Amino acid sequence: MPLYYFHIRNGSDLEQDxxxxxxxxxxxxxxxxxxxARELAGAIPEFNNDTVIEIADMNGKILLLVPFSEAAKLGSVEQG
Known part of the structure; x- marks a missing residue:
């Protein structure tokens, strides 16, 4: 199975997985x-809609960006 890394970027700060x-x-x-993203947004006030998760492969190539705002929209649809 492929290995994916979930790095968190909040402004200029990057927390690598x-x-x-x-x-x-x-x-x-x-x-x-x-x-x-939904769990962290609820637990860490500094993480907001500008925060993103960078999904990277084992070579460090960023494959996908997942904004926390996407998770928030999904959460509001599921709750509605």
């Missing part, structure tokens, strides 16, 4: 990033 997660594909990584 040192371990990564094995997931079957990029769609699964995207779904996981949305879950993580």
């Amino acid at each position: 040192p371990e990564g997660s094995e997931l079957p594909n990029l769609d699964s990584a995207h779904a996981e990033a949305l879950i993580v």
Whole structure:
């Protein structure tokens, strides 16, 4: 299974994921990033709609950006 890294960028700050997660594909990584973004946005006030999760492959290539705002929109649709 591919290894995906979930780095968190908040403005100029970057917190890198040192371990990564094995997931079957990029769609699964995207779904996981949305879950993580929703959890972190609720727990860490500094993380807001400008914060993004950068999904990277094992070579460090950024494959997808997942804005926390996307997770917030999804959360409001699920609650509505």
